[in-house]
Amino acid sequence: MDDLFSDAVAQLLRDLSTPDAVRAIEAGGEHRTLWQAIEDAGFADALVPEAQGGAGLALHEVFGVLSLCGTHAVPVPLGETVLARGWLARAGVAVPKGSTVFAEAEATTDAVICPLVRTGRVADQVLVARGGTLRLLPAATAQATPAGFVLDVALRWTAQAWEAGTPVTGDAQELRLLQAALYAAQLAGALRAAFDRTLAYANERQQFGRPIGKFQAIQHQLAQMAEHVFAARTAAQLGCRAEGLVPQALQVAIAKARTSEAALEVAGMAHAIHGAIGFTAEFDLQIFTRRLHAWRQAAGSESYWHGVAGRHHLDSGNALVLDTIRAATTVH
Template structure:
């Protein structure tokens, strides 16, 4: 089933999510048309159980689908909505379970994920909300609570990445939002999603750079024939394929719930790879890679944004360190083996 989903999504994105469309959405902040194409095809409900109207995919089966969001630089929150709708369905708060029709519409739309900070006055602030400009709602968690909040009710200001936003909800809108009965670790969900998206974007950058090196002729031969360029390409390949394997680890679950240790391995490794591959790809492309008209920057800007979102490698290295130090169930080697076994 995962192959059927990924093949179908690949065809849809190749047709509907071209670089020109990505540029248009980045410029306008309006991804409604693209989202309508994606949502009507059922991909956003991939992780929702069949009994609740979804496709019932596990994270393992949905990994390729999320990686395609990176491969095609999807400028709407498809992977995030897949995870958010799964969380809402598990909490019994899917659109059929929401009494207020306005919130039912929010649950049907695009949903991104964010960490928030509840102020003393009851307002809620979220910095650098991934795709906050184009999402209909946000699944927000602080240290204790998780809410579904509409972006229409938030004060929005620009964030570092073009489609991200800093969002603030007033105490009244926080109180009127949907509060989930169980707290969710949104950073864990974002880490899992972005590891998969990074893996797709990294392989795309490597393949595009390899093609460029074979096509670009300098001093009478393709630059890919020069030993220095070949070395850079080999390092890119190493990082890209290691990141792909790490993302598989992060999604190695037969449910829709990610494992914390596996996600820590996946996000740390893919974030490390993002820095190296972005740097080497621009080095090989030279000045043209930085231009707005060239497609490379569509990918490398996202590599840097997704590296930070959900925790960079330093955060997840710390998580892994605590897990190793606090492991009381057996040998450290046993923990490493269990965390890196994709068949478990």
């Protein structure tokens, strides 16, 4: 079921989320056509129970979809909306139409300020965590200013708008785990896209009468990239291993730490092999490496999740780190 679902998503994204379409939306172009196609196909309801009109899949069954959001650099929040709708359905909140993203608010008294809302520029709703409280707020009622990545914004709601929002039950820490699992999956997809483009470039680019991919130094870099890409995908799959909606903290920590670590290495080697051309706006590589850097830090970078994994090990009572790793990675 999950493969059939992912294949259908892949076909749509290959047609509509092309590099040119991504560039146009990033430049401020119209994004509704892409989102409406996703909405009409029902892909955003993958985690919504069948009784509520969704596909009724579990988190591990939508890993392929979340990864494809990175593979195709999707410039609308498909992955976020899939998880948000699953969360809202579980909380008993009517699932809204349109796209939904996640955000964390600063501790203020007179307003609700979210300094960095990923993909917030093209979102319809925002599921905001403020302390231990969650509310669903319309993005249109907030004051928006550019922040971070090209599709990111800072959003500010009045205290009255916060009170008028829809209360959502749930643990804010669990929501953060879900976000980290999402970004790990998207990183895995973007890492593979960056690697595939770099491998193709190395086989096409001629220097001294032969492809640069024939030189030992380039082959060594490509081999290192491949190791990072496939290790990151395995880790990201581990982070989405949940029969329900929320994954385990240690598995998410391993997934996000490994994929974030790979993001730096793969982006650096990809641009080294491409040379200066890889940074140009006309070249596709930068579409993916910019996302690698943005998603690496989203929901916590590798250093944060290394700390989470370390604390989990100390609390586990295991004498050896290997025992903790075995417990987290054993397939039941």
